[in-house]
Amino acid sequence: LFSYINEEKLKNIKTYAHFISLLDNYEASTGVAETVTSEELNENRLFLDAIMETEVMKFTHKYLVKKGQSPSDPTQFKKQLFDIWFRLYHRDRSGGEDSCGFEHVFVGEAKYGREITGLHNWIQFYLQEKLGQVDYKGYKARDNKDSPDEDDHVLNLQFSWKGLVKPVGSSFIGVSPEFEVALFTIIFLTSTEKSTSVVVKVDEYVLELVVSRHGRSIGTSYPKLLSSNNRDL
Numbered sequence: 001l002f003s004y005i006n007e008e009k010l011k012n013i014k015t016y017a018h019f020i021s022l023l024d025n026y027e028a029s030t031g032v033a034e035t036v037t038s039e040e041l042n043e044n045r046l047f048l049d050a051i052m053e054t055e056v057m058k059f060t061h062k063y064l065v066k067k068g069q070s071p072s073d074p075t076q077f078k079k080q081l082f083d084i085w086f087r088l089y090h091r092d093r094s095g096g097e098d099s100c101g102f103e104h105v106f107v108g109e110a111k112y113g114r115e116i117t118g119l120h121n122w123i124q125f126y127l128q129e130k131l132g133q134v135d136y137k138g139y140k141a142r143d144n145k146d147s148p149d150e151d152d153h154v155l156n157l158q159f160s161w162k163g164l165v166k167p168v169g170s171s172f173i174g175v176s177p178e179f180e181v182a183l184f185t186i187i188f189l190t191s192t193e194k195s196t197s198v199v200v201k202v203d204e205y206v207l208e209l210v211v212s213r214h215g216r217s218i219g220t221s222y223p224k225l226l227s228s229n230n231r232d233l
Helices: 007-011 013-021 038-052 055-066 075-086 101-105 122-130 177-188
Strands: 107-112 115-117 134-140 154-161 165-172 195-200 205-214 217-228
Touching: 007 013, 013 038, 013 101, 013 122, 013 177, 038 055, 038 075, 038 177, 055 075, 055 177, 075 101, 075 177, 075 217, 101 107, 101 177, 101 217, 122 134, 122 154, 122 165, 154 217, 165 217, 177 195, 177 205, 177 217
Parallel strands: 115 165
Antiparallel strands: 107 115, 134 154, 154 165, 195 205, 205 217
């Protein structure tokens, strides 16, 4: 999928660097309890600290405080973000606490050793593709083109990861980790539904933003490209 990405440039951006450090902290198989070390907890904290310094998260915090959905104190807001994204829970009832919102959405999981769930992040996709773990099988994007290009910022994808198939996946392309955390946190906190779908138009894209909850945490969240240039996909 990706022909070239300036990886060094990414790693020199604070939020990207801390985001990448989180991607190897999880056991992919559902049903296998996660073990979180003190080092990994610190990496979670450093990532939240980094994104809280960005303009998009400052705006998000102010917006959620105004809506009465978040505490005004930044430390308490970071705790709220931790609970939404990093608090462990049971996804597979046969085992221990085996999942969290961050793992599912950004890292990906293997369900029953048969299929891939989650993995809706372009950075993880790129890094796994570089390691030979991802086999990219096709996409849908703008204009029914033969291949995606730098103008595509949302893709519906088909791929396999570690030999297991993801028949239909979707991801933003080229956006920052803080943008995705901000966007999906707002949808999560401003709805009480088990699953929430919001249809939005961004430039020529029509997107469905989907957020499902798992108690007080995110179960999954992803963008789905519905149409582009006024064409349905």
